[in-house]
Amino acid sequence: MKHLIKQFLLVAVSIALIGASINLFLAPHHIAAGGVTGIGILVEQALGVPLALTVLILNVVMLILAFVFLGRAVFVRSFLGSLLLPLSLAIIPETMLAQDRLLSVIFGSMIFAIGVAILYRIEASSGGTTIPPLILKKYFNLNTSLGLFLVDAIIVIFNIFVFGVEEFLFAILSLILVAIIMNYLETGLKKRKAVMIMSDDKIEEIKAGLLKEMGRGVTVFSVSGGFTGSEKTMLMVVLETREYQSVLKMINSYDKQSFVIAYTVSEVHGLGFSYHTIE
Known part of the structure; x- marks a missing residue:
């Protein structure tokens, strides 16, 4: 029981960090750096649909796909994070903490990476766009990292059409920072x-x-x-x-x-x- 409570608290903290990184740093500056949150930022700007609602719909769809194509284990690991992420985005107000865009990208990416690293550490997931690459890996033997890269690359490219070239470049910077920080958190601290x-x-x-x-x-x-x-x-x-x-x-x-x-x-x-x- 203690283990389950600890797992729940860690998932909740990590999802709160991810939500804060999006709503306080990246979304206010129109930086869609991949994932379902990136899609949500793009859709919110293009169609006016709230970010949290888009993320909820996408995560529910991905959970169904995970259950059908990947089995119960992946579904269970992704379930809690998939539902808590849109809740976190709905609770945390979208506020521009820092006017400087570069500063926001740096701190937003750092906080996002810490949140995701905690999830990886406890073998949990926030669901979303991590699911399709796992399906492609299982049925078509496509490398998971390559699949994730392709999904994020497509989302990042759409920054050009929805926001502009500058936002596109900042989104690339955010992806790079997240990768570097996560790699350090995974191996550098130990x-x-x-x-x-x-x-x-x-x-x-x-x-x-x-x-x-x-x-x-x-x-x-x-x-x-x-x-x-x-x-x-x-x-x-x-x-x-x-x-x-x-x-x-x-x-x-x-x-x-x-x-x-x-x-x-x-x-x-x-x-x-x-x-x-x-x-």
Whole structure:
């Protein structure tokens, strides 16, 4: 029960963020950057139909298509978000918070991306134009990302005919910003440093320092030099990014000639990261 309540609250918060990004930043400046909300902004301008009503009608149609062609699981994941989004758009008044269009696009895209990222994180959906690409993928094996891109591209192009070239360019900018921010939220917040260390005669001291001073687990590899063929010991440790400089100083304090390779990893699960640090 607690899990269901938490899921509902997260969906509600994410949909509220999406609604705020549209009604407070993008729609007042006539930026239709894809999705059912983009269609709604275009229809509102061209035909005078309220944005929330257009989104509701489209989402109901997409829910029916999802149930018929994609099955119960996709329908259930999309149901709540599909109904809450038009409600959010109806409740939040369309108000131009910032007169500067570029500022509005930046903040609107940022808030929109955060909302969608939360939905992705809990495997929920706001429905809408995410449904047709899934149908095309299932029945015609069309790549889902390509399908989403084509749908959004068509919607963005219509900015030219309904609003003008400037709005079209801002819509493209919004799509790019959303993609960048979502990618960062998906991987950037969880990035860690994986460090590989080799030392001729101080490897045990470095290992002890990593274990005791840094409180990190260490993996030990037996390796051999490609040129000399000599056997060596290599350590691997995964760190929080903020810990890297401290570890580097500690390694150099034992052996300034040590060989260190550091690279960024997008996600780590396990002791010290998903769970608690080694005591």
